[in-house]
Amino acid sequence: MPEARIELELDEGALDAFVAWPDTPGRKPPILLLSGPPDRAERAESTARRLSAHNYFVLAPDLATLAADDRREAAWACMDYLADERRVDDSRVGVLGFDGGGDMALRLAADRAERIAAAAAYGARGFGARTALEISQRINGVVRIGYQVGAVQRRAGILEAALSLSGVLFDTEVYETEPRWPDLLDFFGRALSVPAPAPALGTNPAHRALNP
16 A cells, blocks of 8 residues: 655644555545554554555544644644545545544544544543533534443543434444454445435435434
C-alpha cells in the first residue's frame, strides 16, 4: 500500500501526519485517525495501514506535541486536507479516535456534521451531561463507542443517554485489547458507502440513522 509522511500548514507552525491509501484506481472514502497519548500514536501508522488495506484513504496526524487548545485547529486542518486531496471522495468522512482522540472524534463529528458520516471512539474519557447533550444534538451521522475491559470510564452511559435523546443511531462495544475489527470495518463500510438514490415516495431507510 502506498504511504507517505506529510506536513499540514497551521496558523502557527506545521502538523506532521502519516497517510496511507490503497493502490487501486478511483477516489477513496477517507478516515481521519486521531491518536491519544504517545504510546497510542506509535501504533497509528500500523492502524492506518490496516484500514487502507480495506480501501480507505487514512490520514493520521501526530497530535502528541500539541496543546489541547491547538488540537481543534489541527483536526480542522486535516478536514481541509481531505477536501483538497484528489485521491479522496470526502462527501462522507469517517473519524476514528483512541483515548483522548476518541473525545476529539466525537467533538469533530459535531463541529463538522455536514461531512462526517461516522465517528468511532475507543477509550474516550467522556463528557459531563450538558456537554454530551450539546455534542449529540449536532451530530448528523452514526456513532460507535468502545470500552476496554477493566477500563470503563465513570462517565460511561452519559453519552449514550444523550445520543438516544438526540436521535443519533449508535452502538457500543466492550473489547479486550483492541477493537473487534470485523465489526469496526462493517460500521465504516455501511456509513461511508454511497447510498442508493432515494425513492420518489416514502422514506429512504439509508437515511434513518441521521438526525432531522
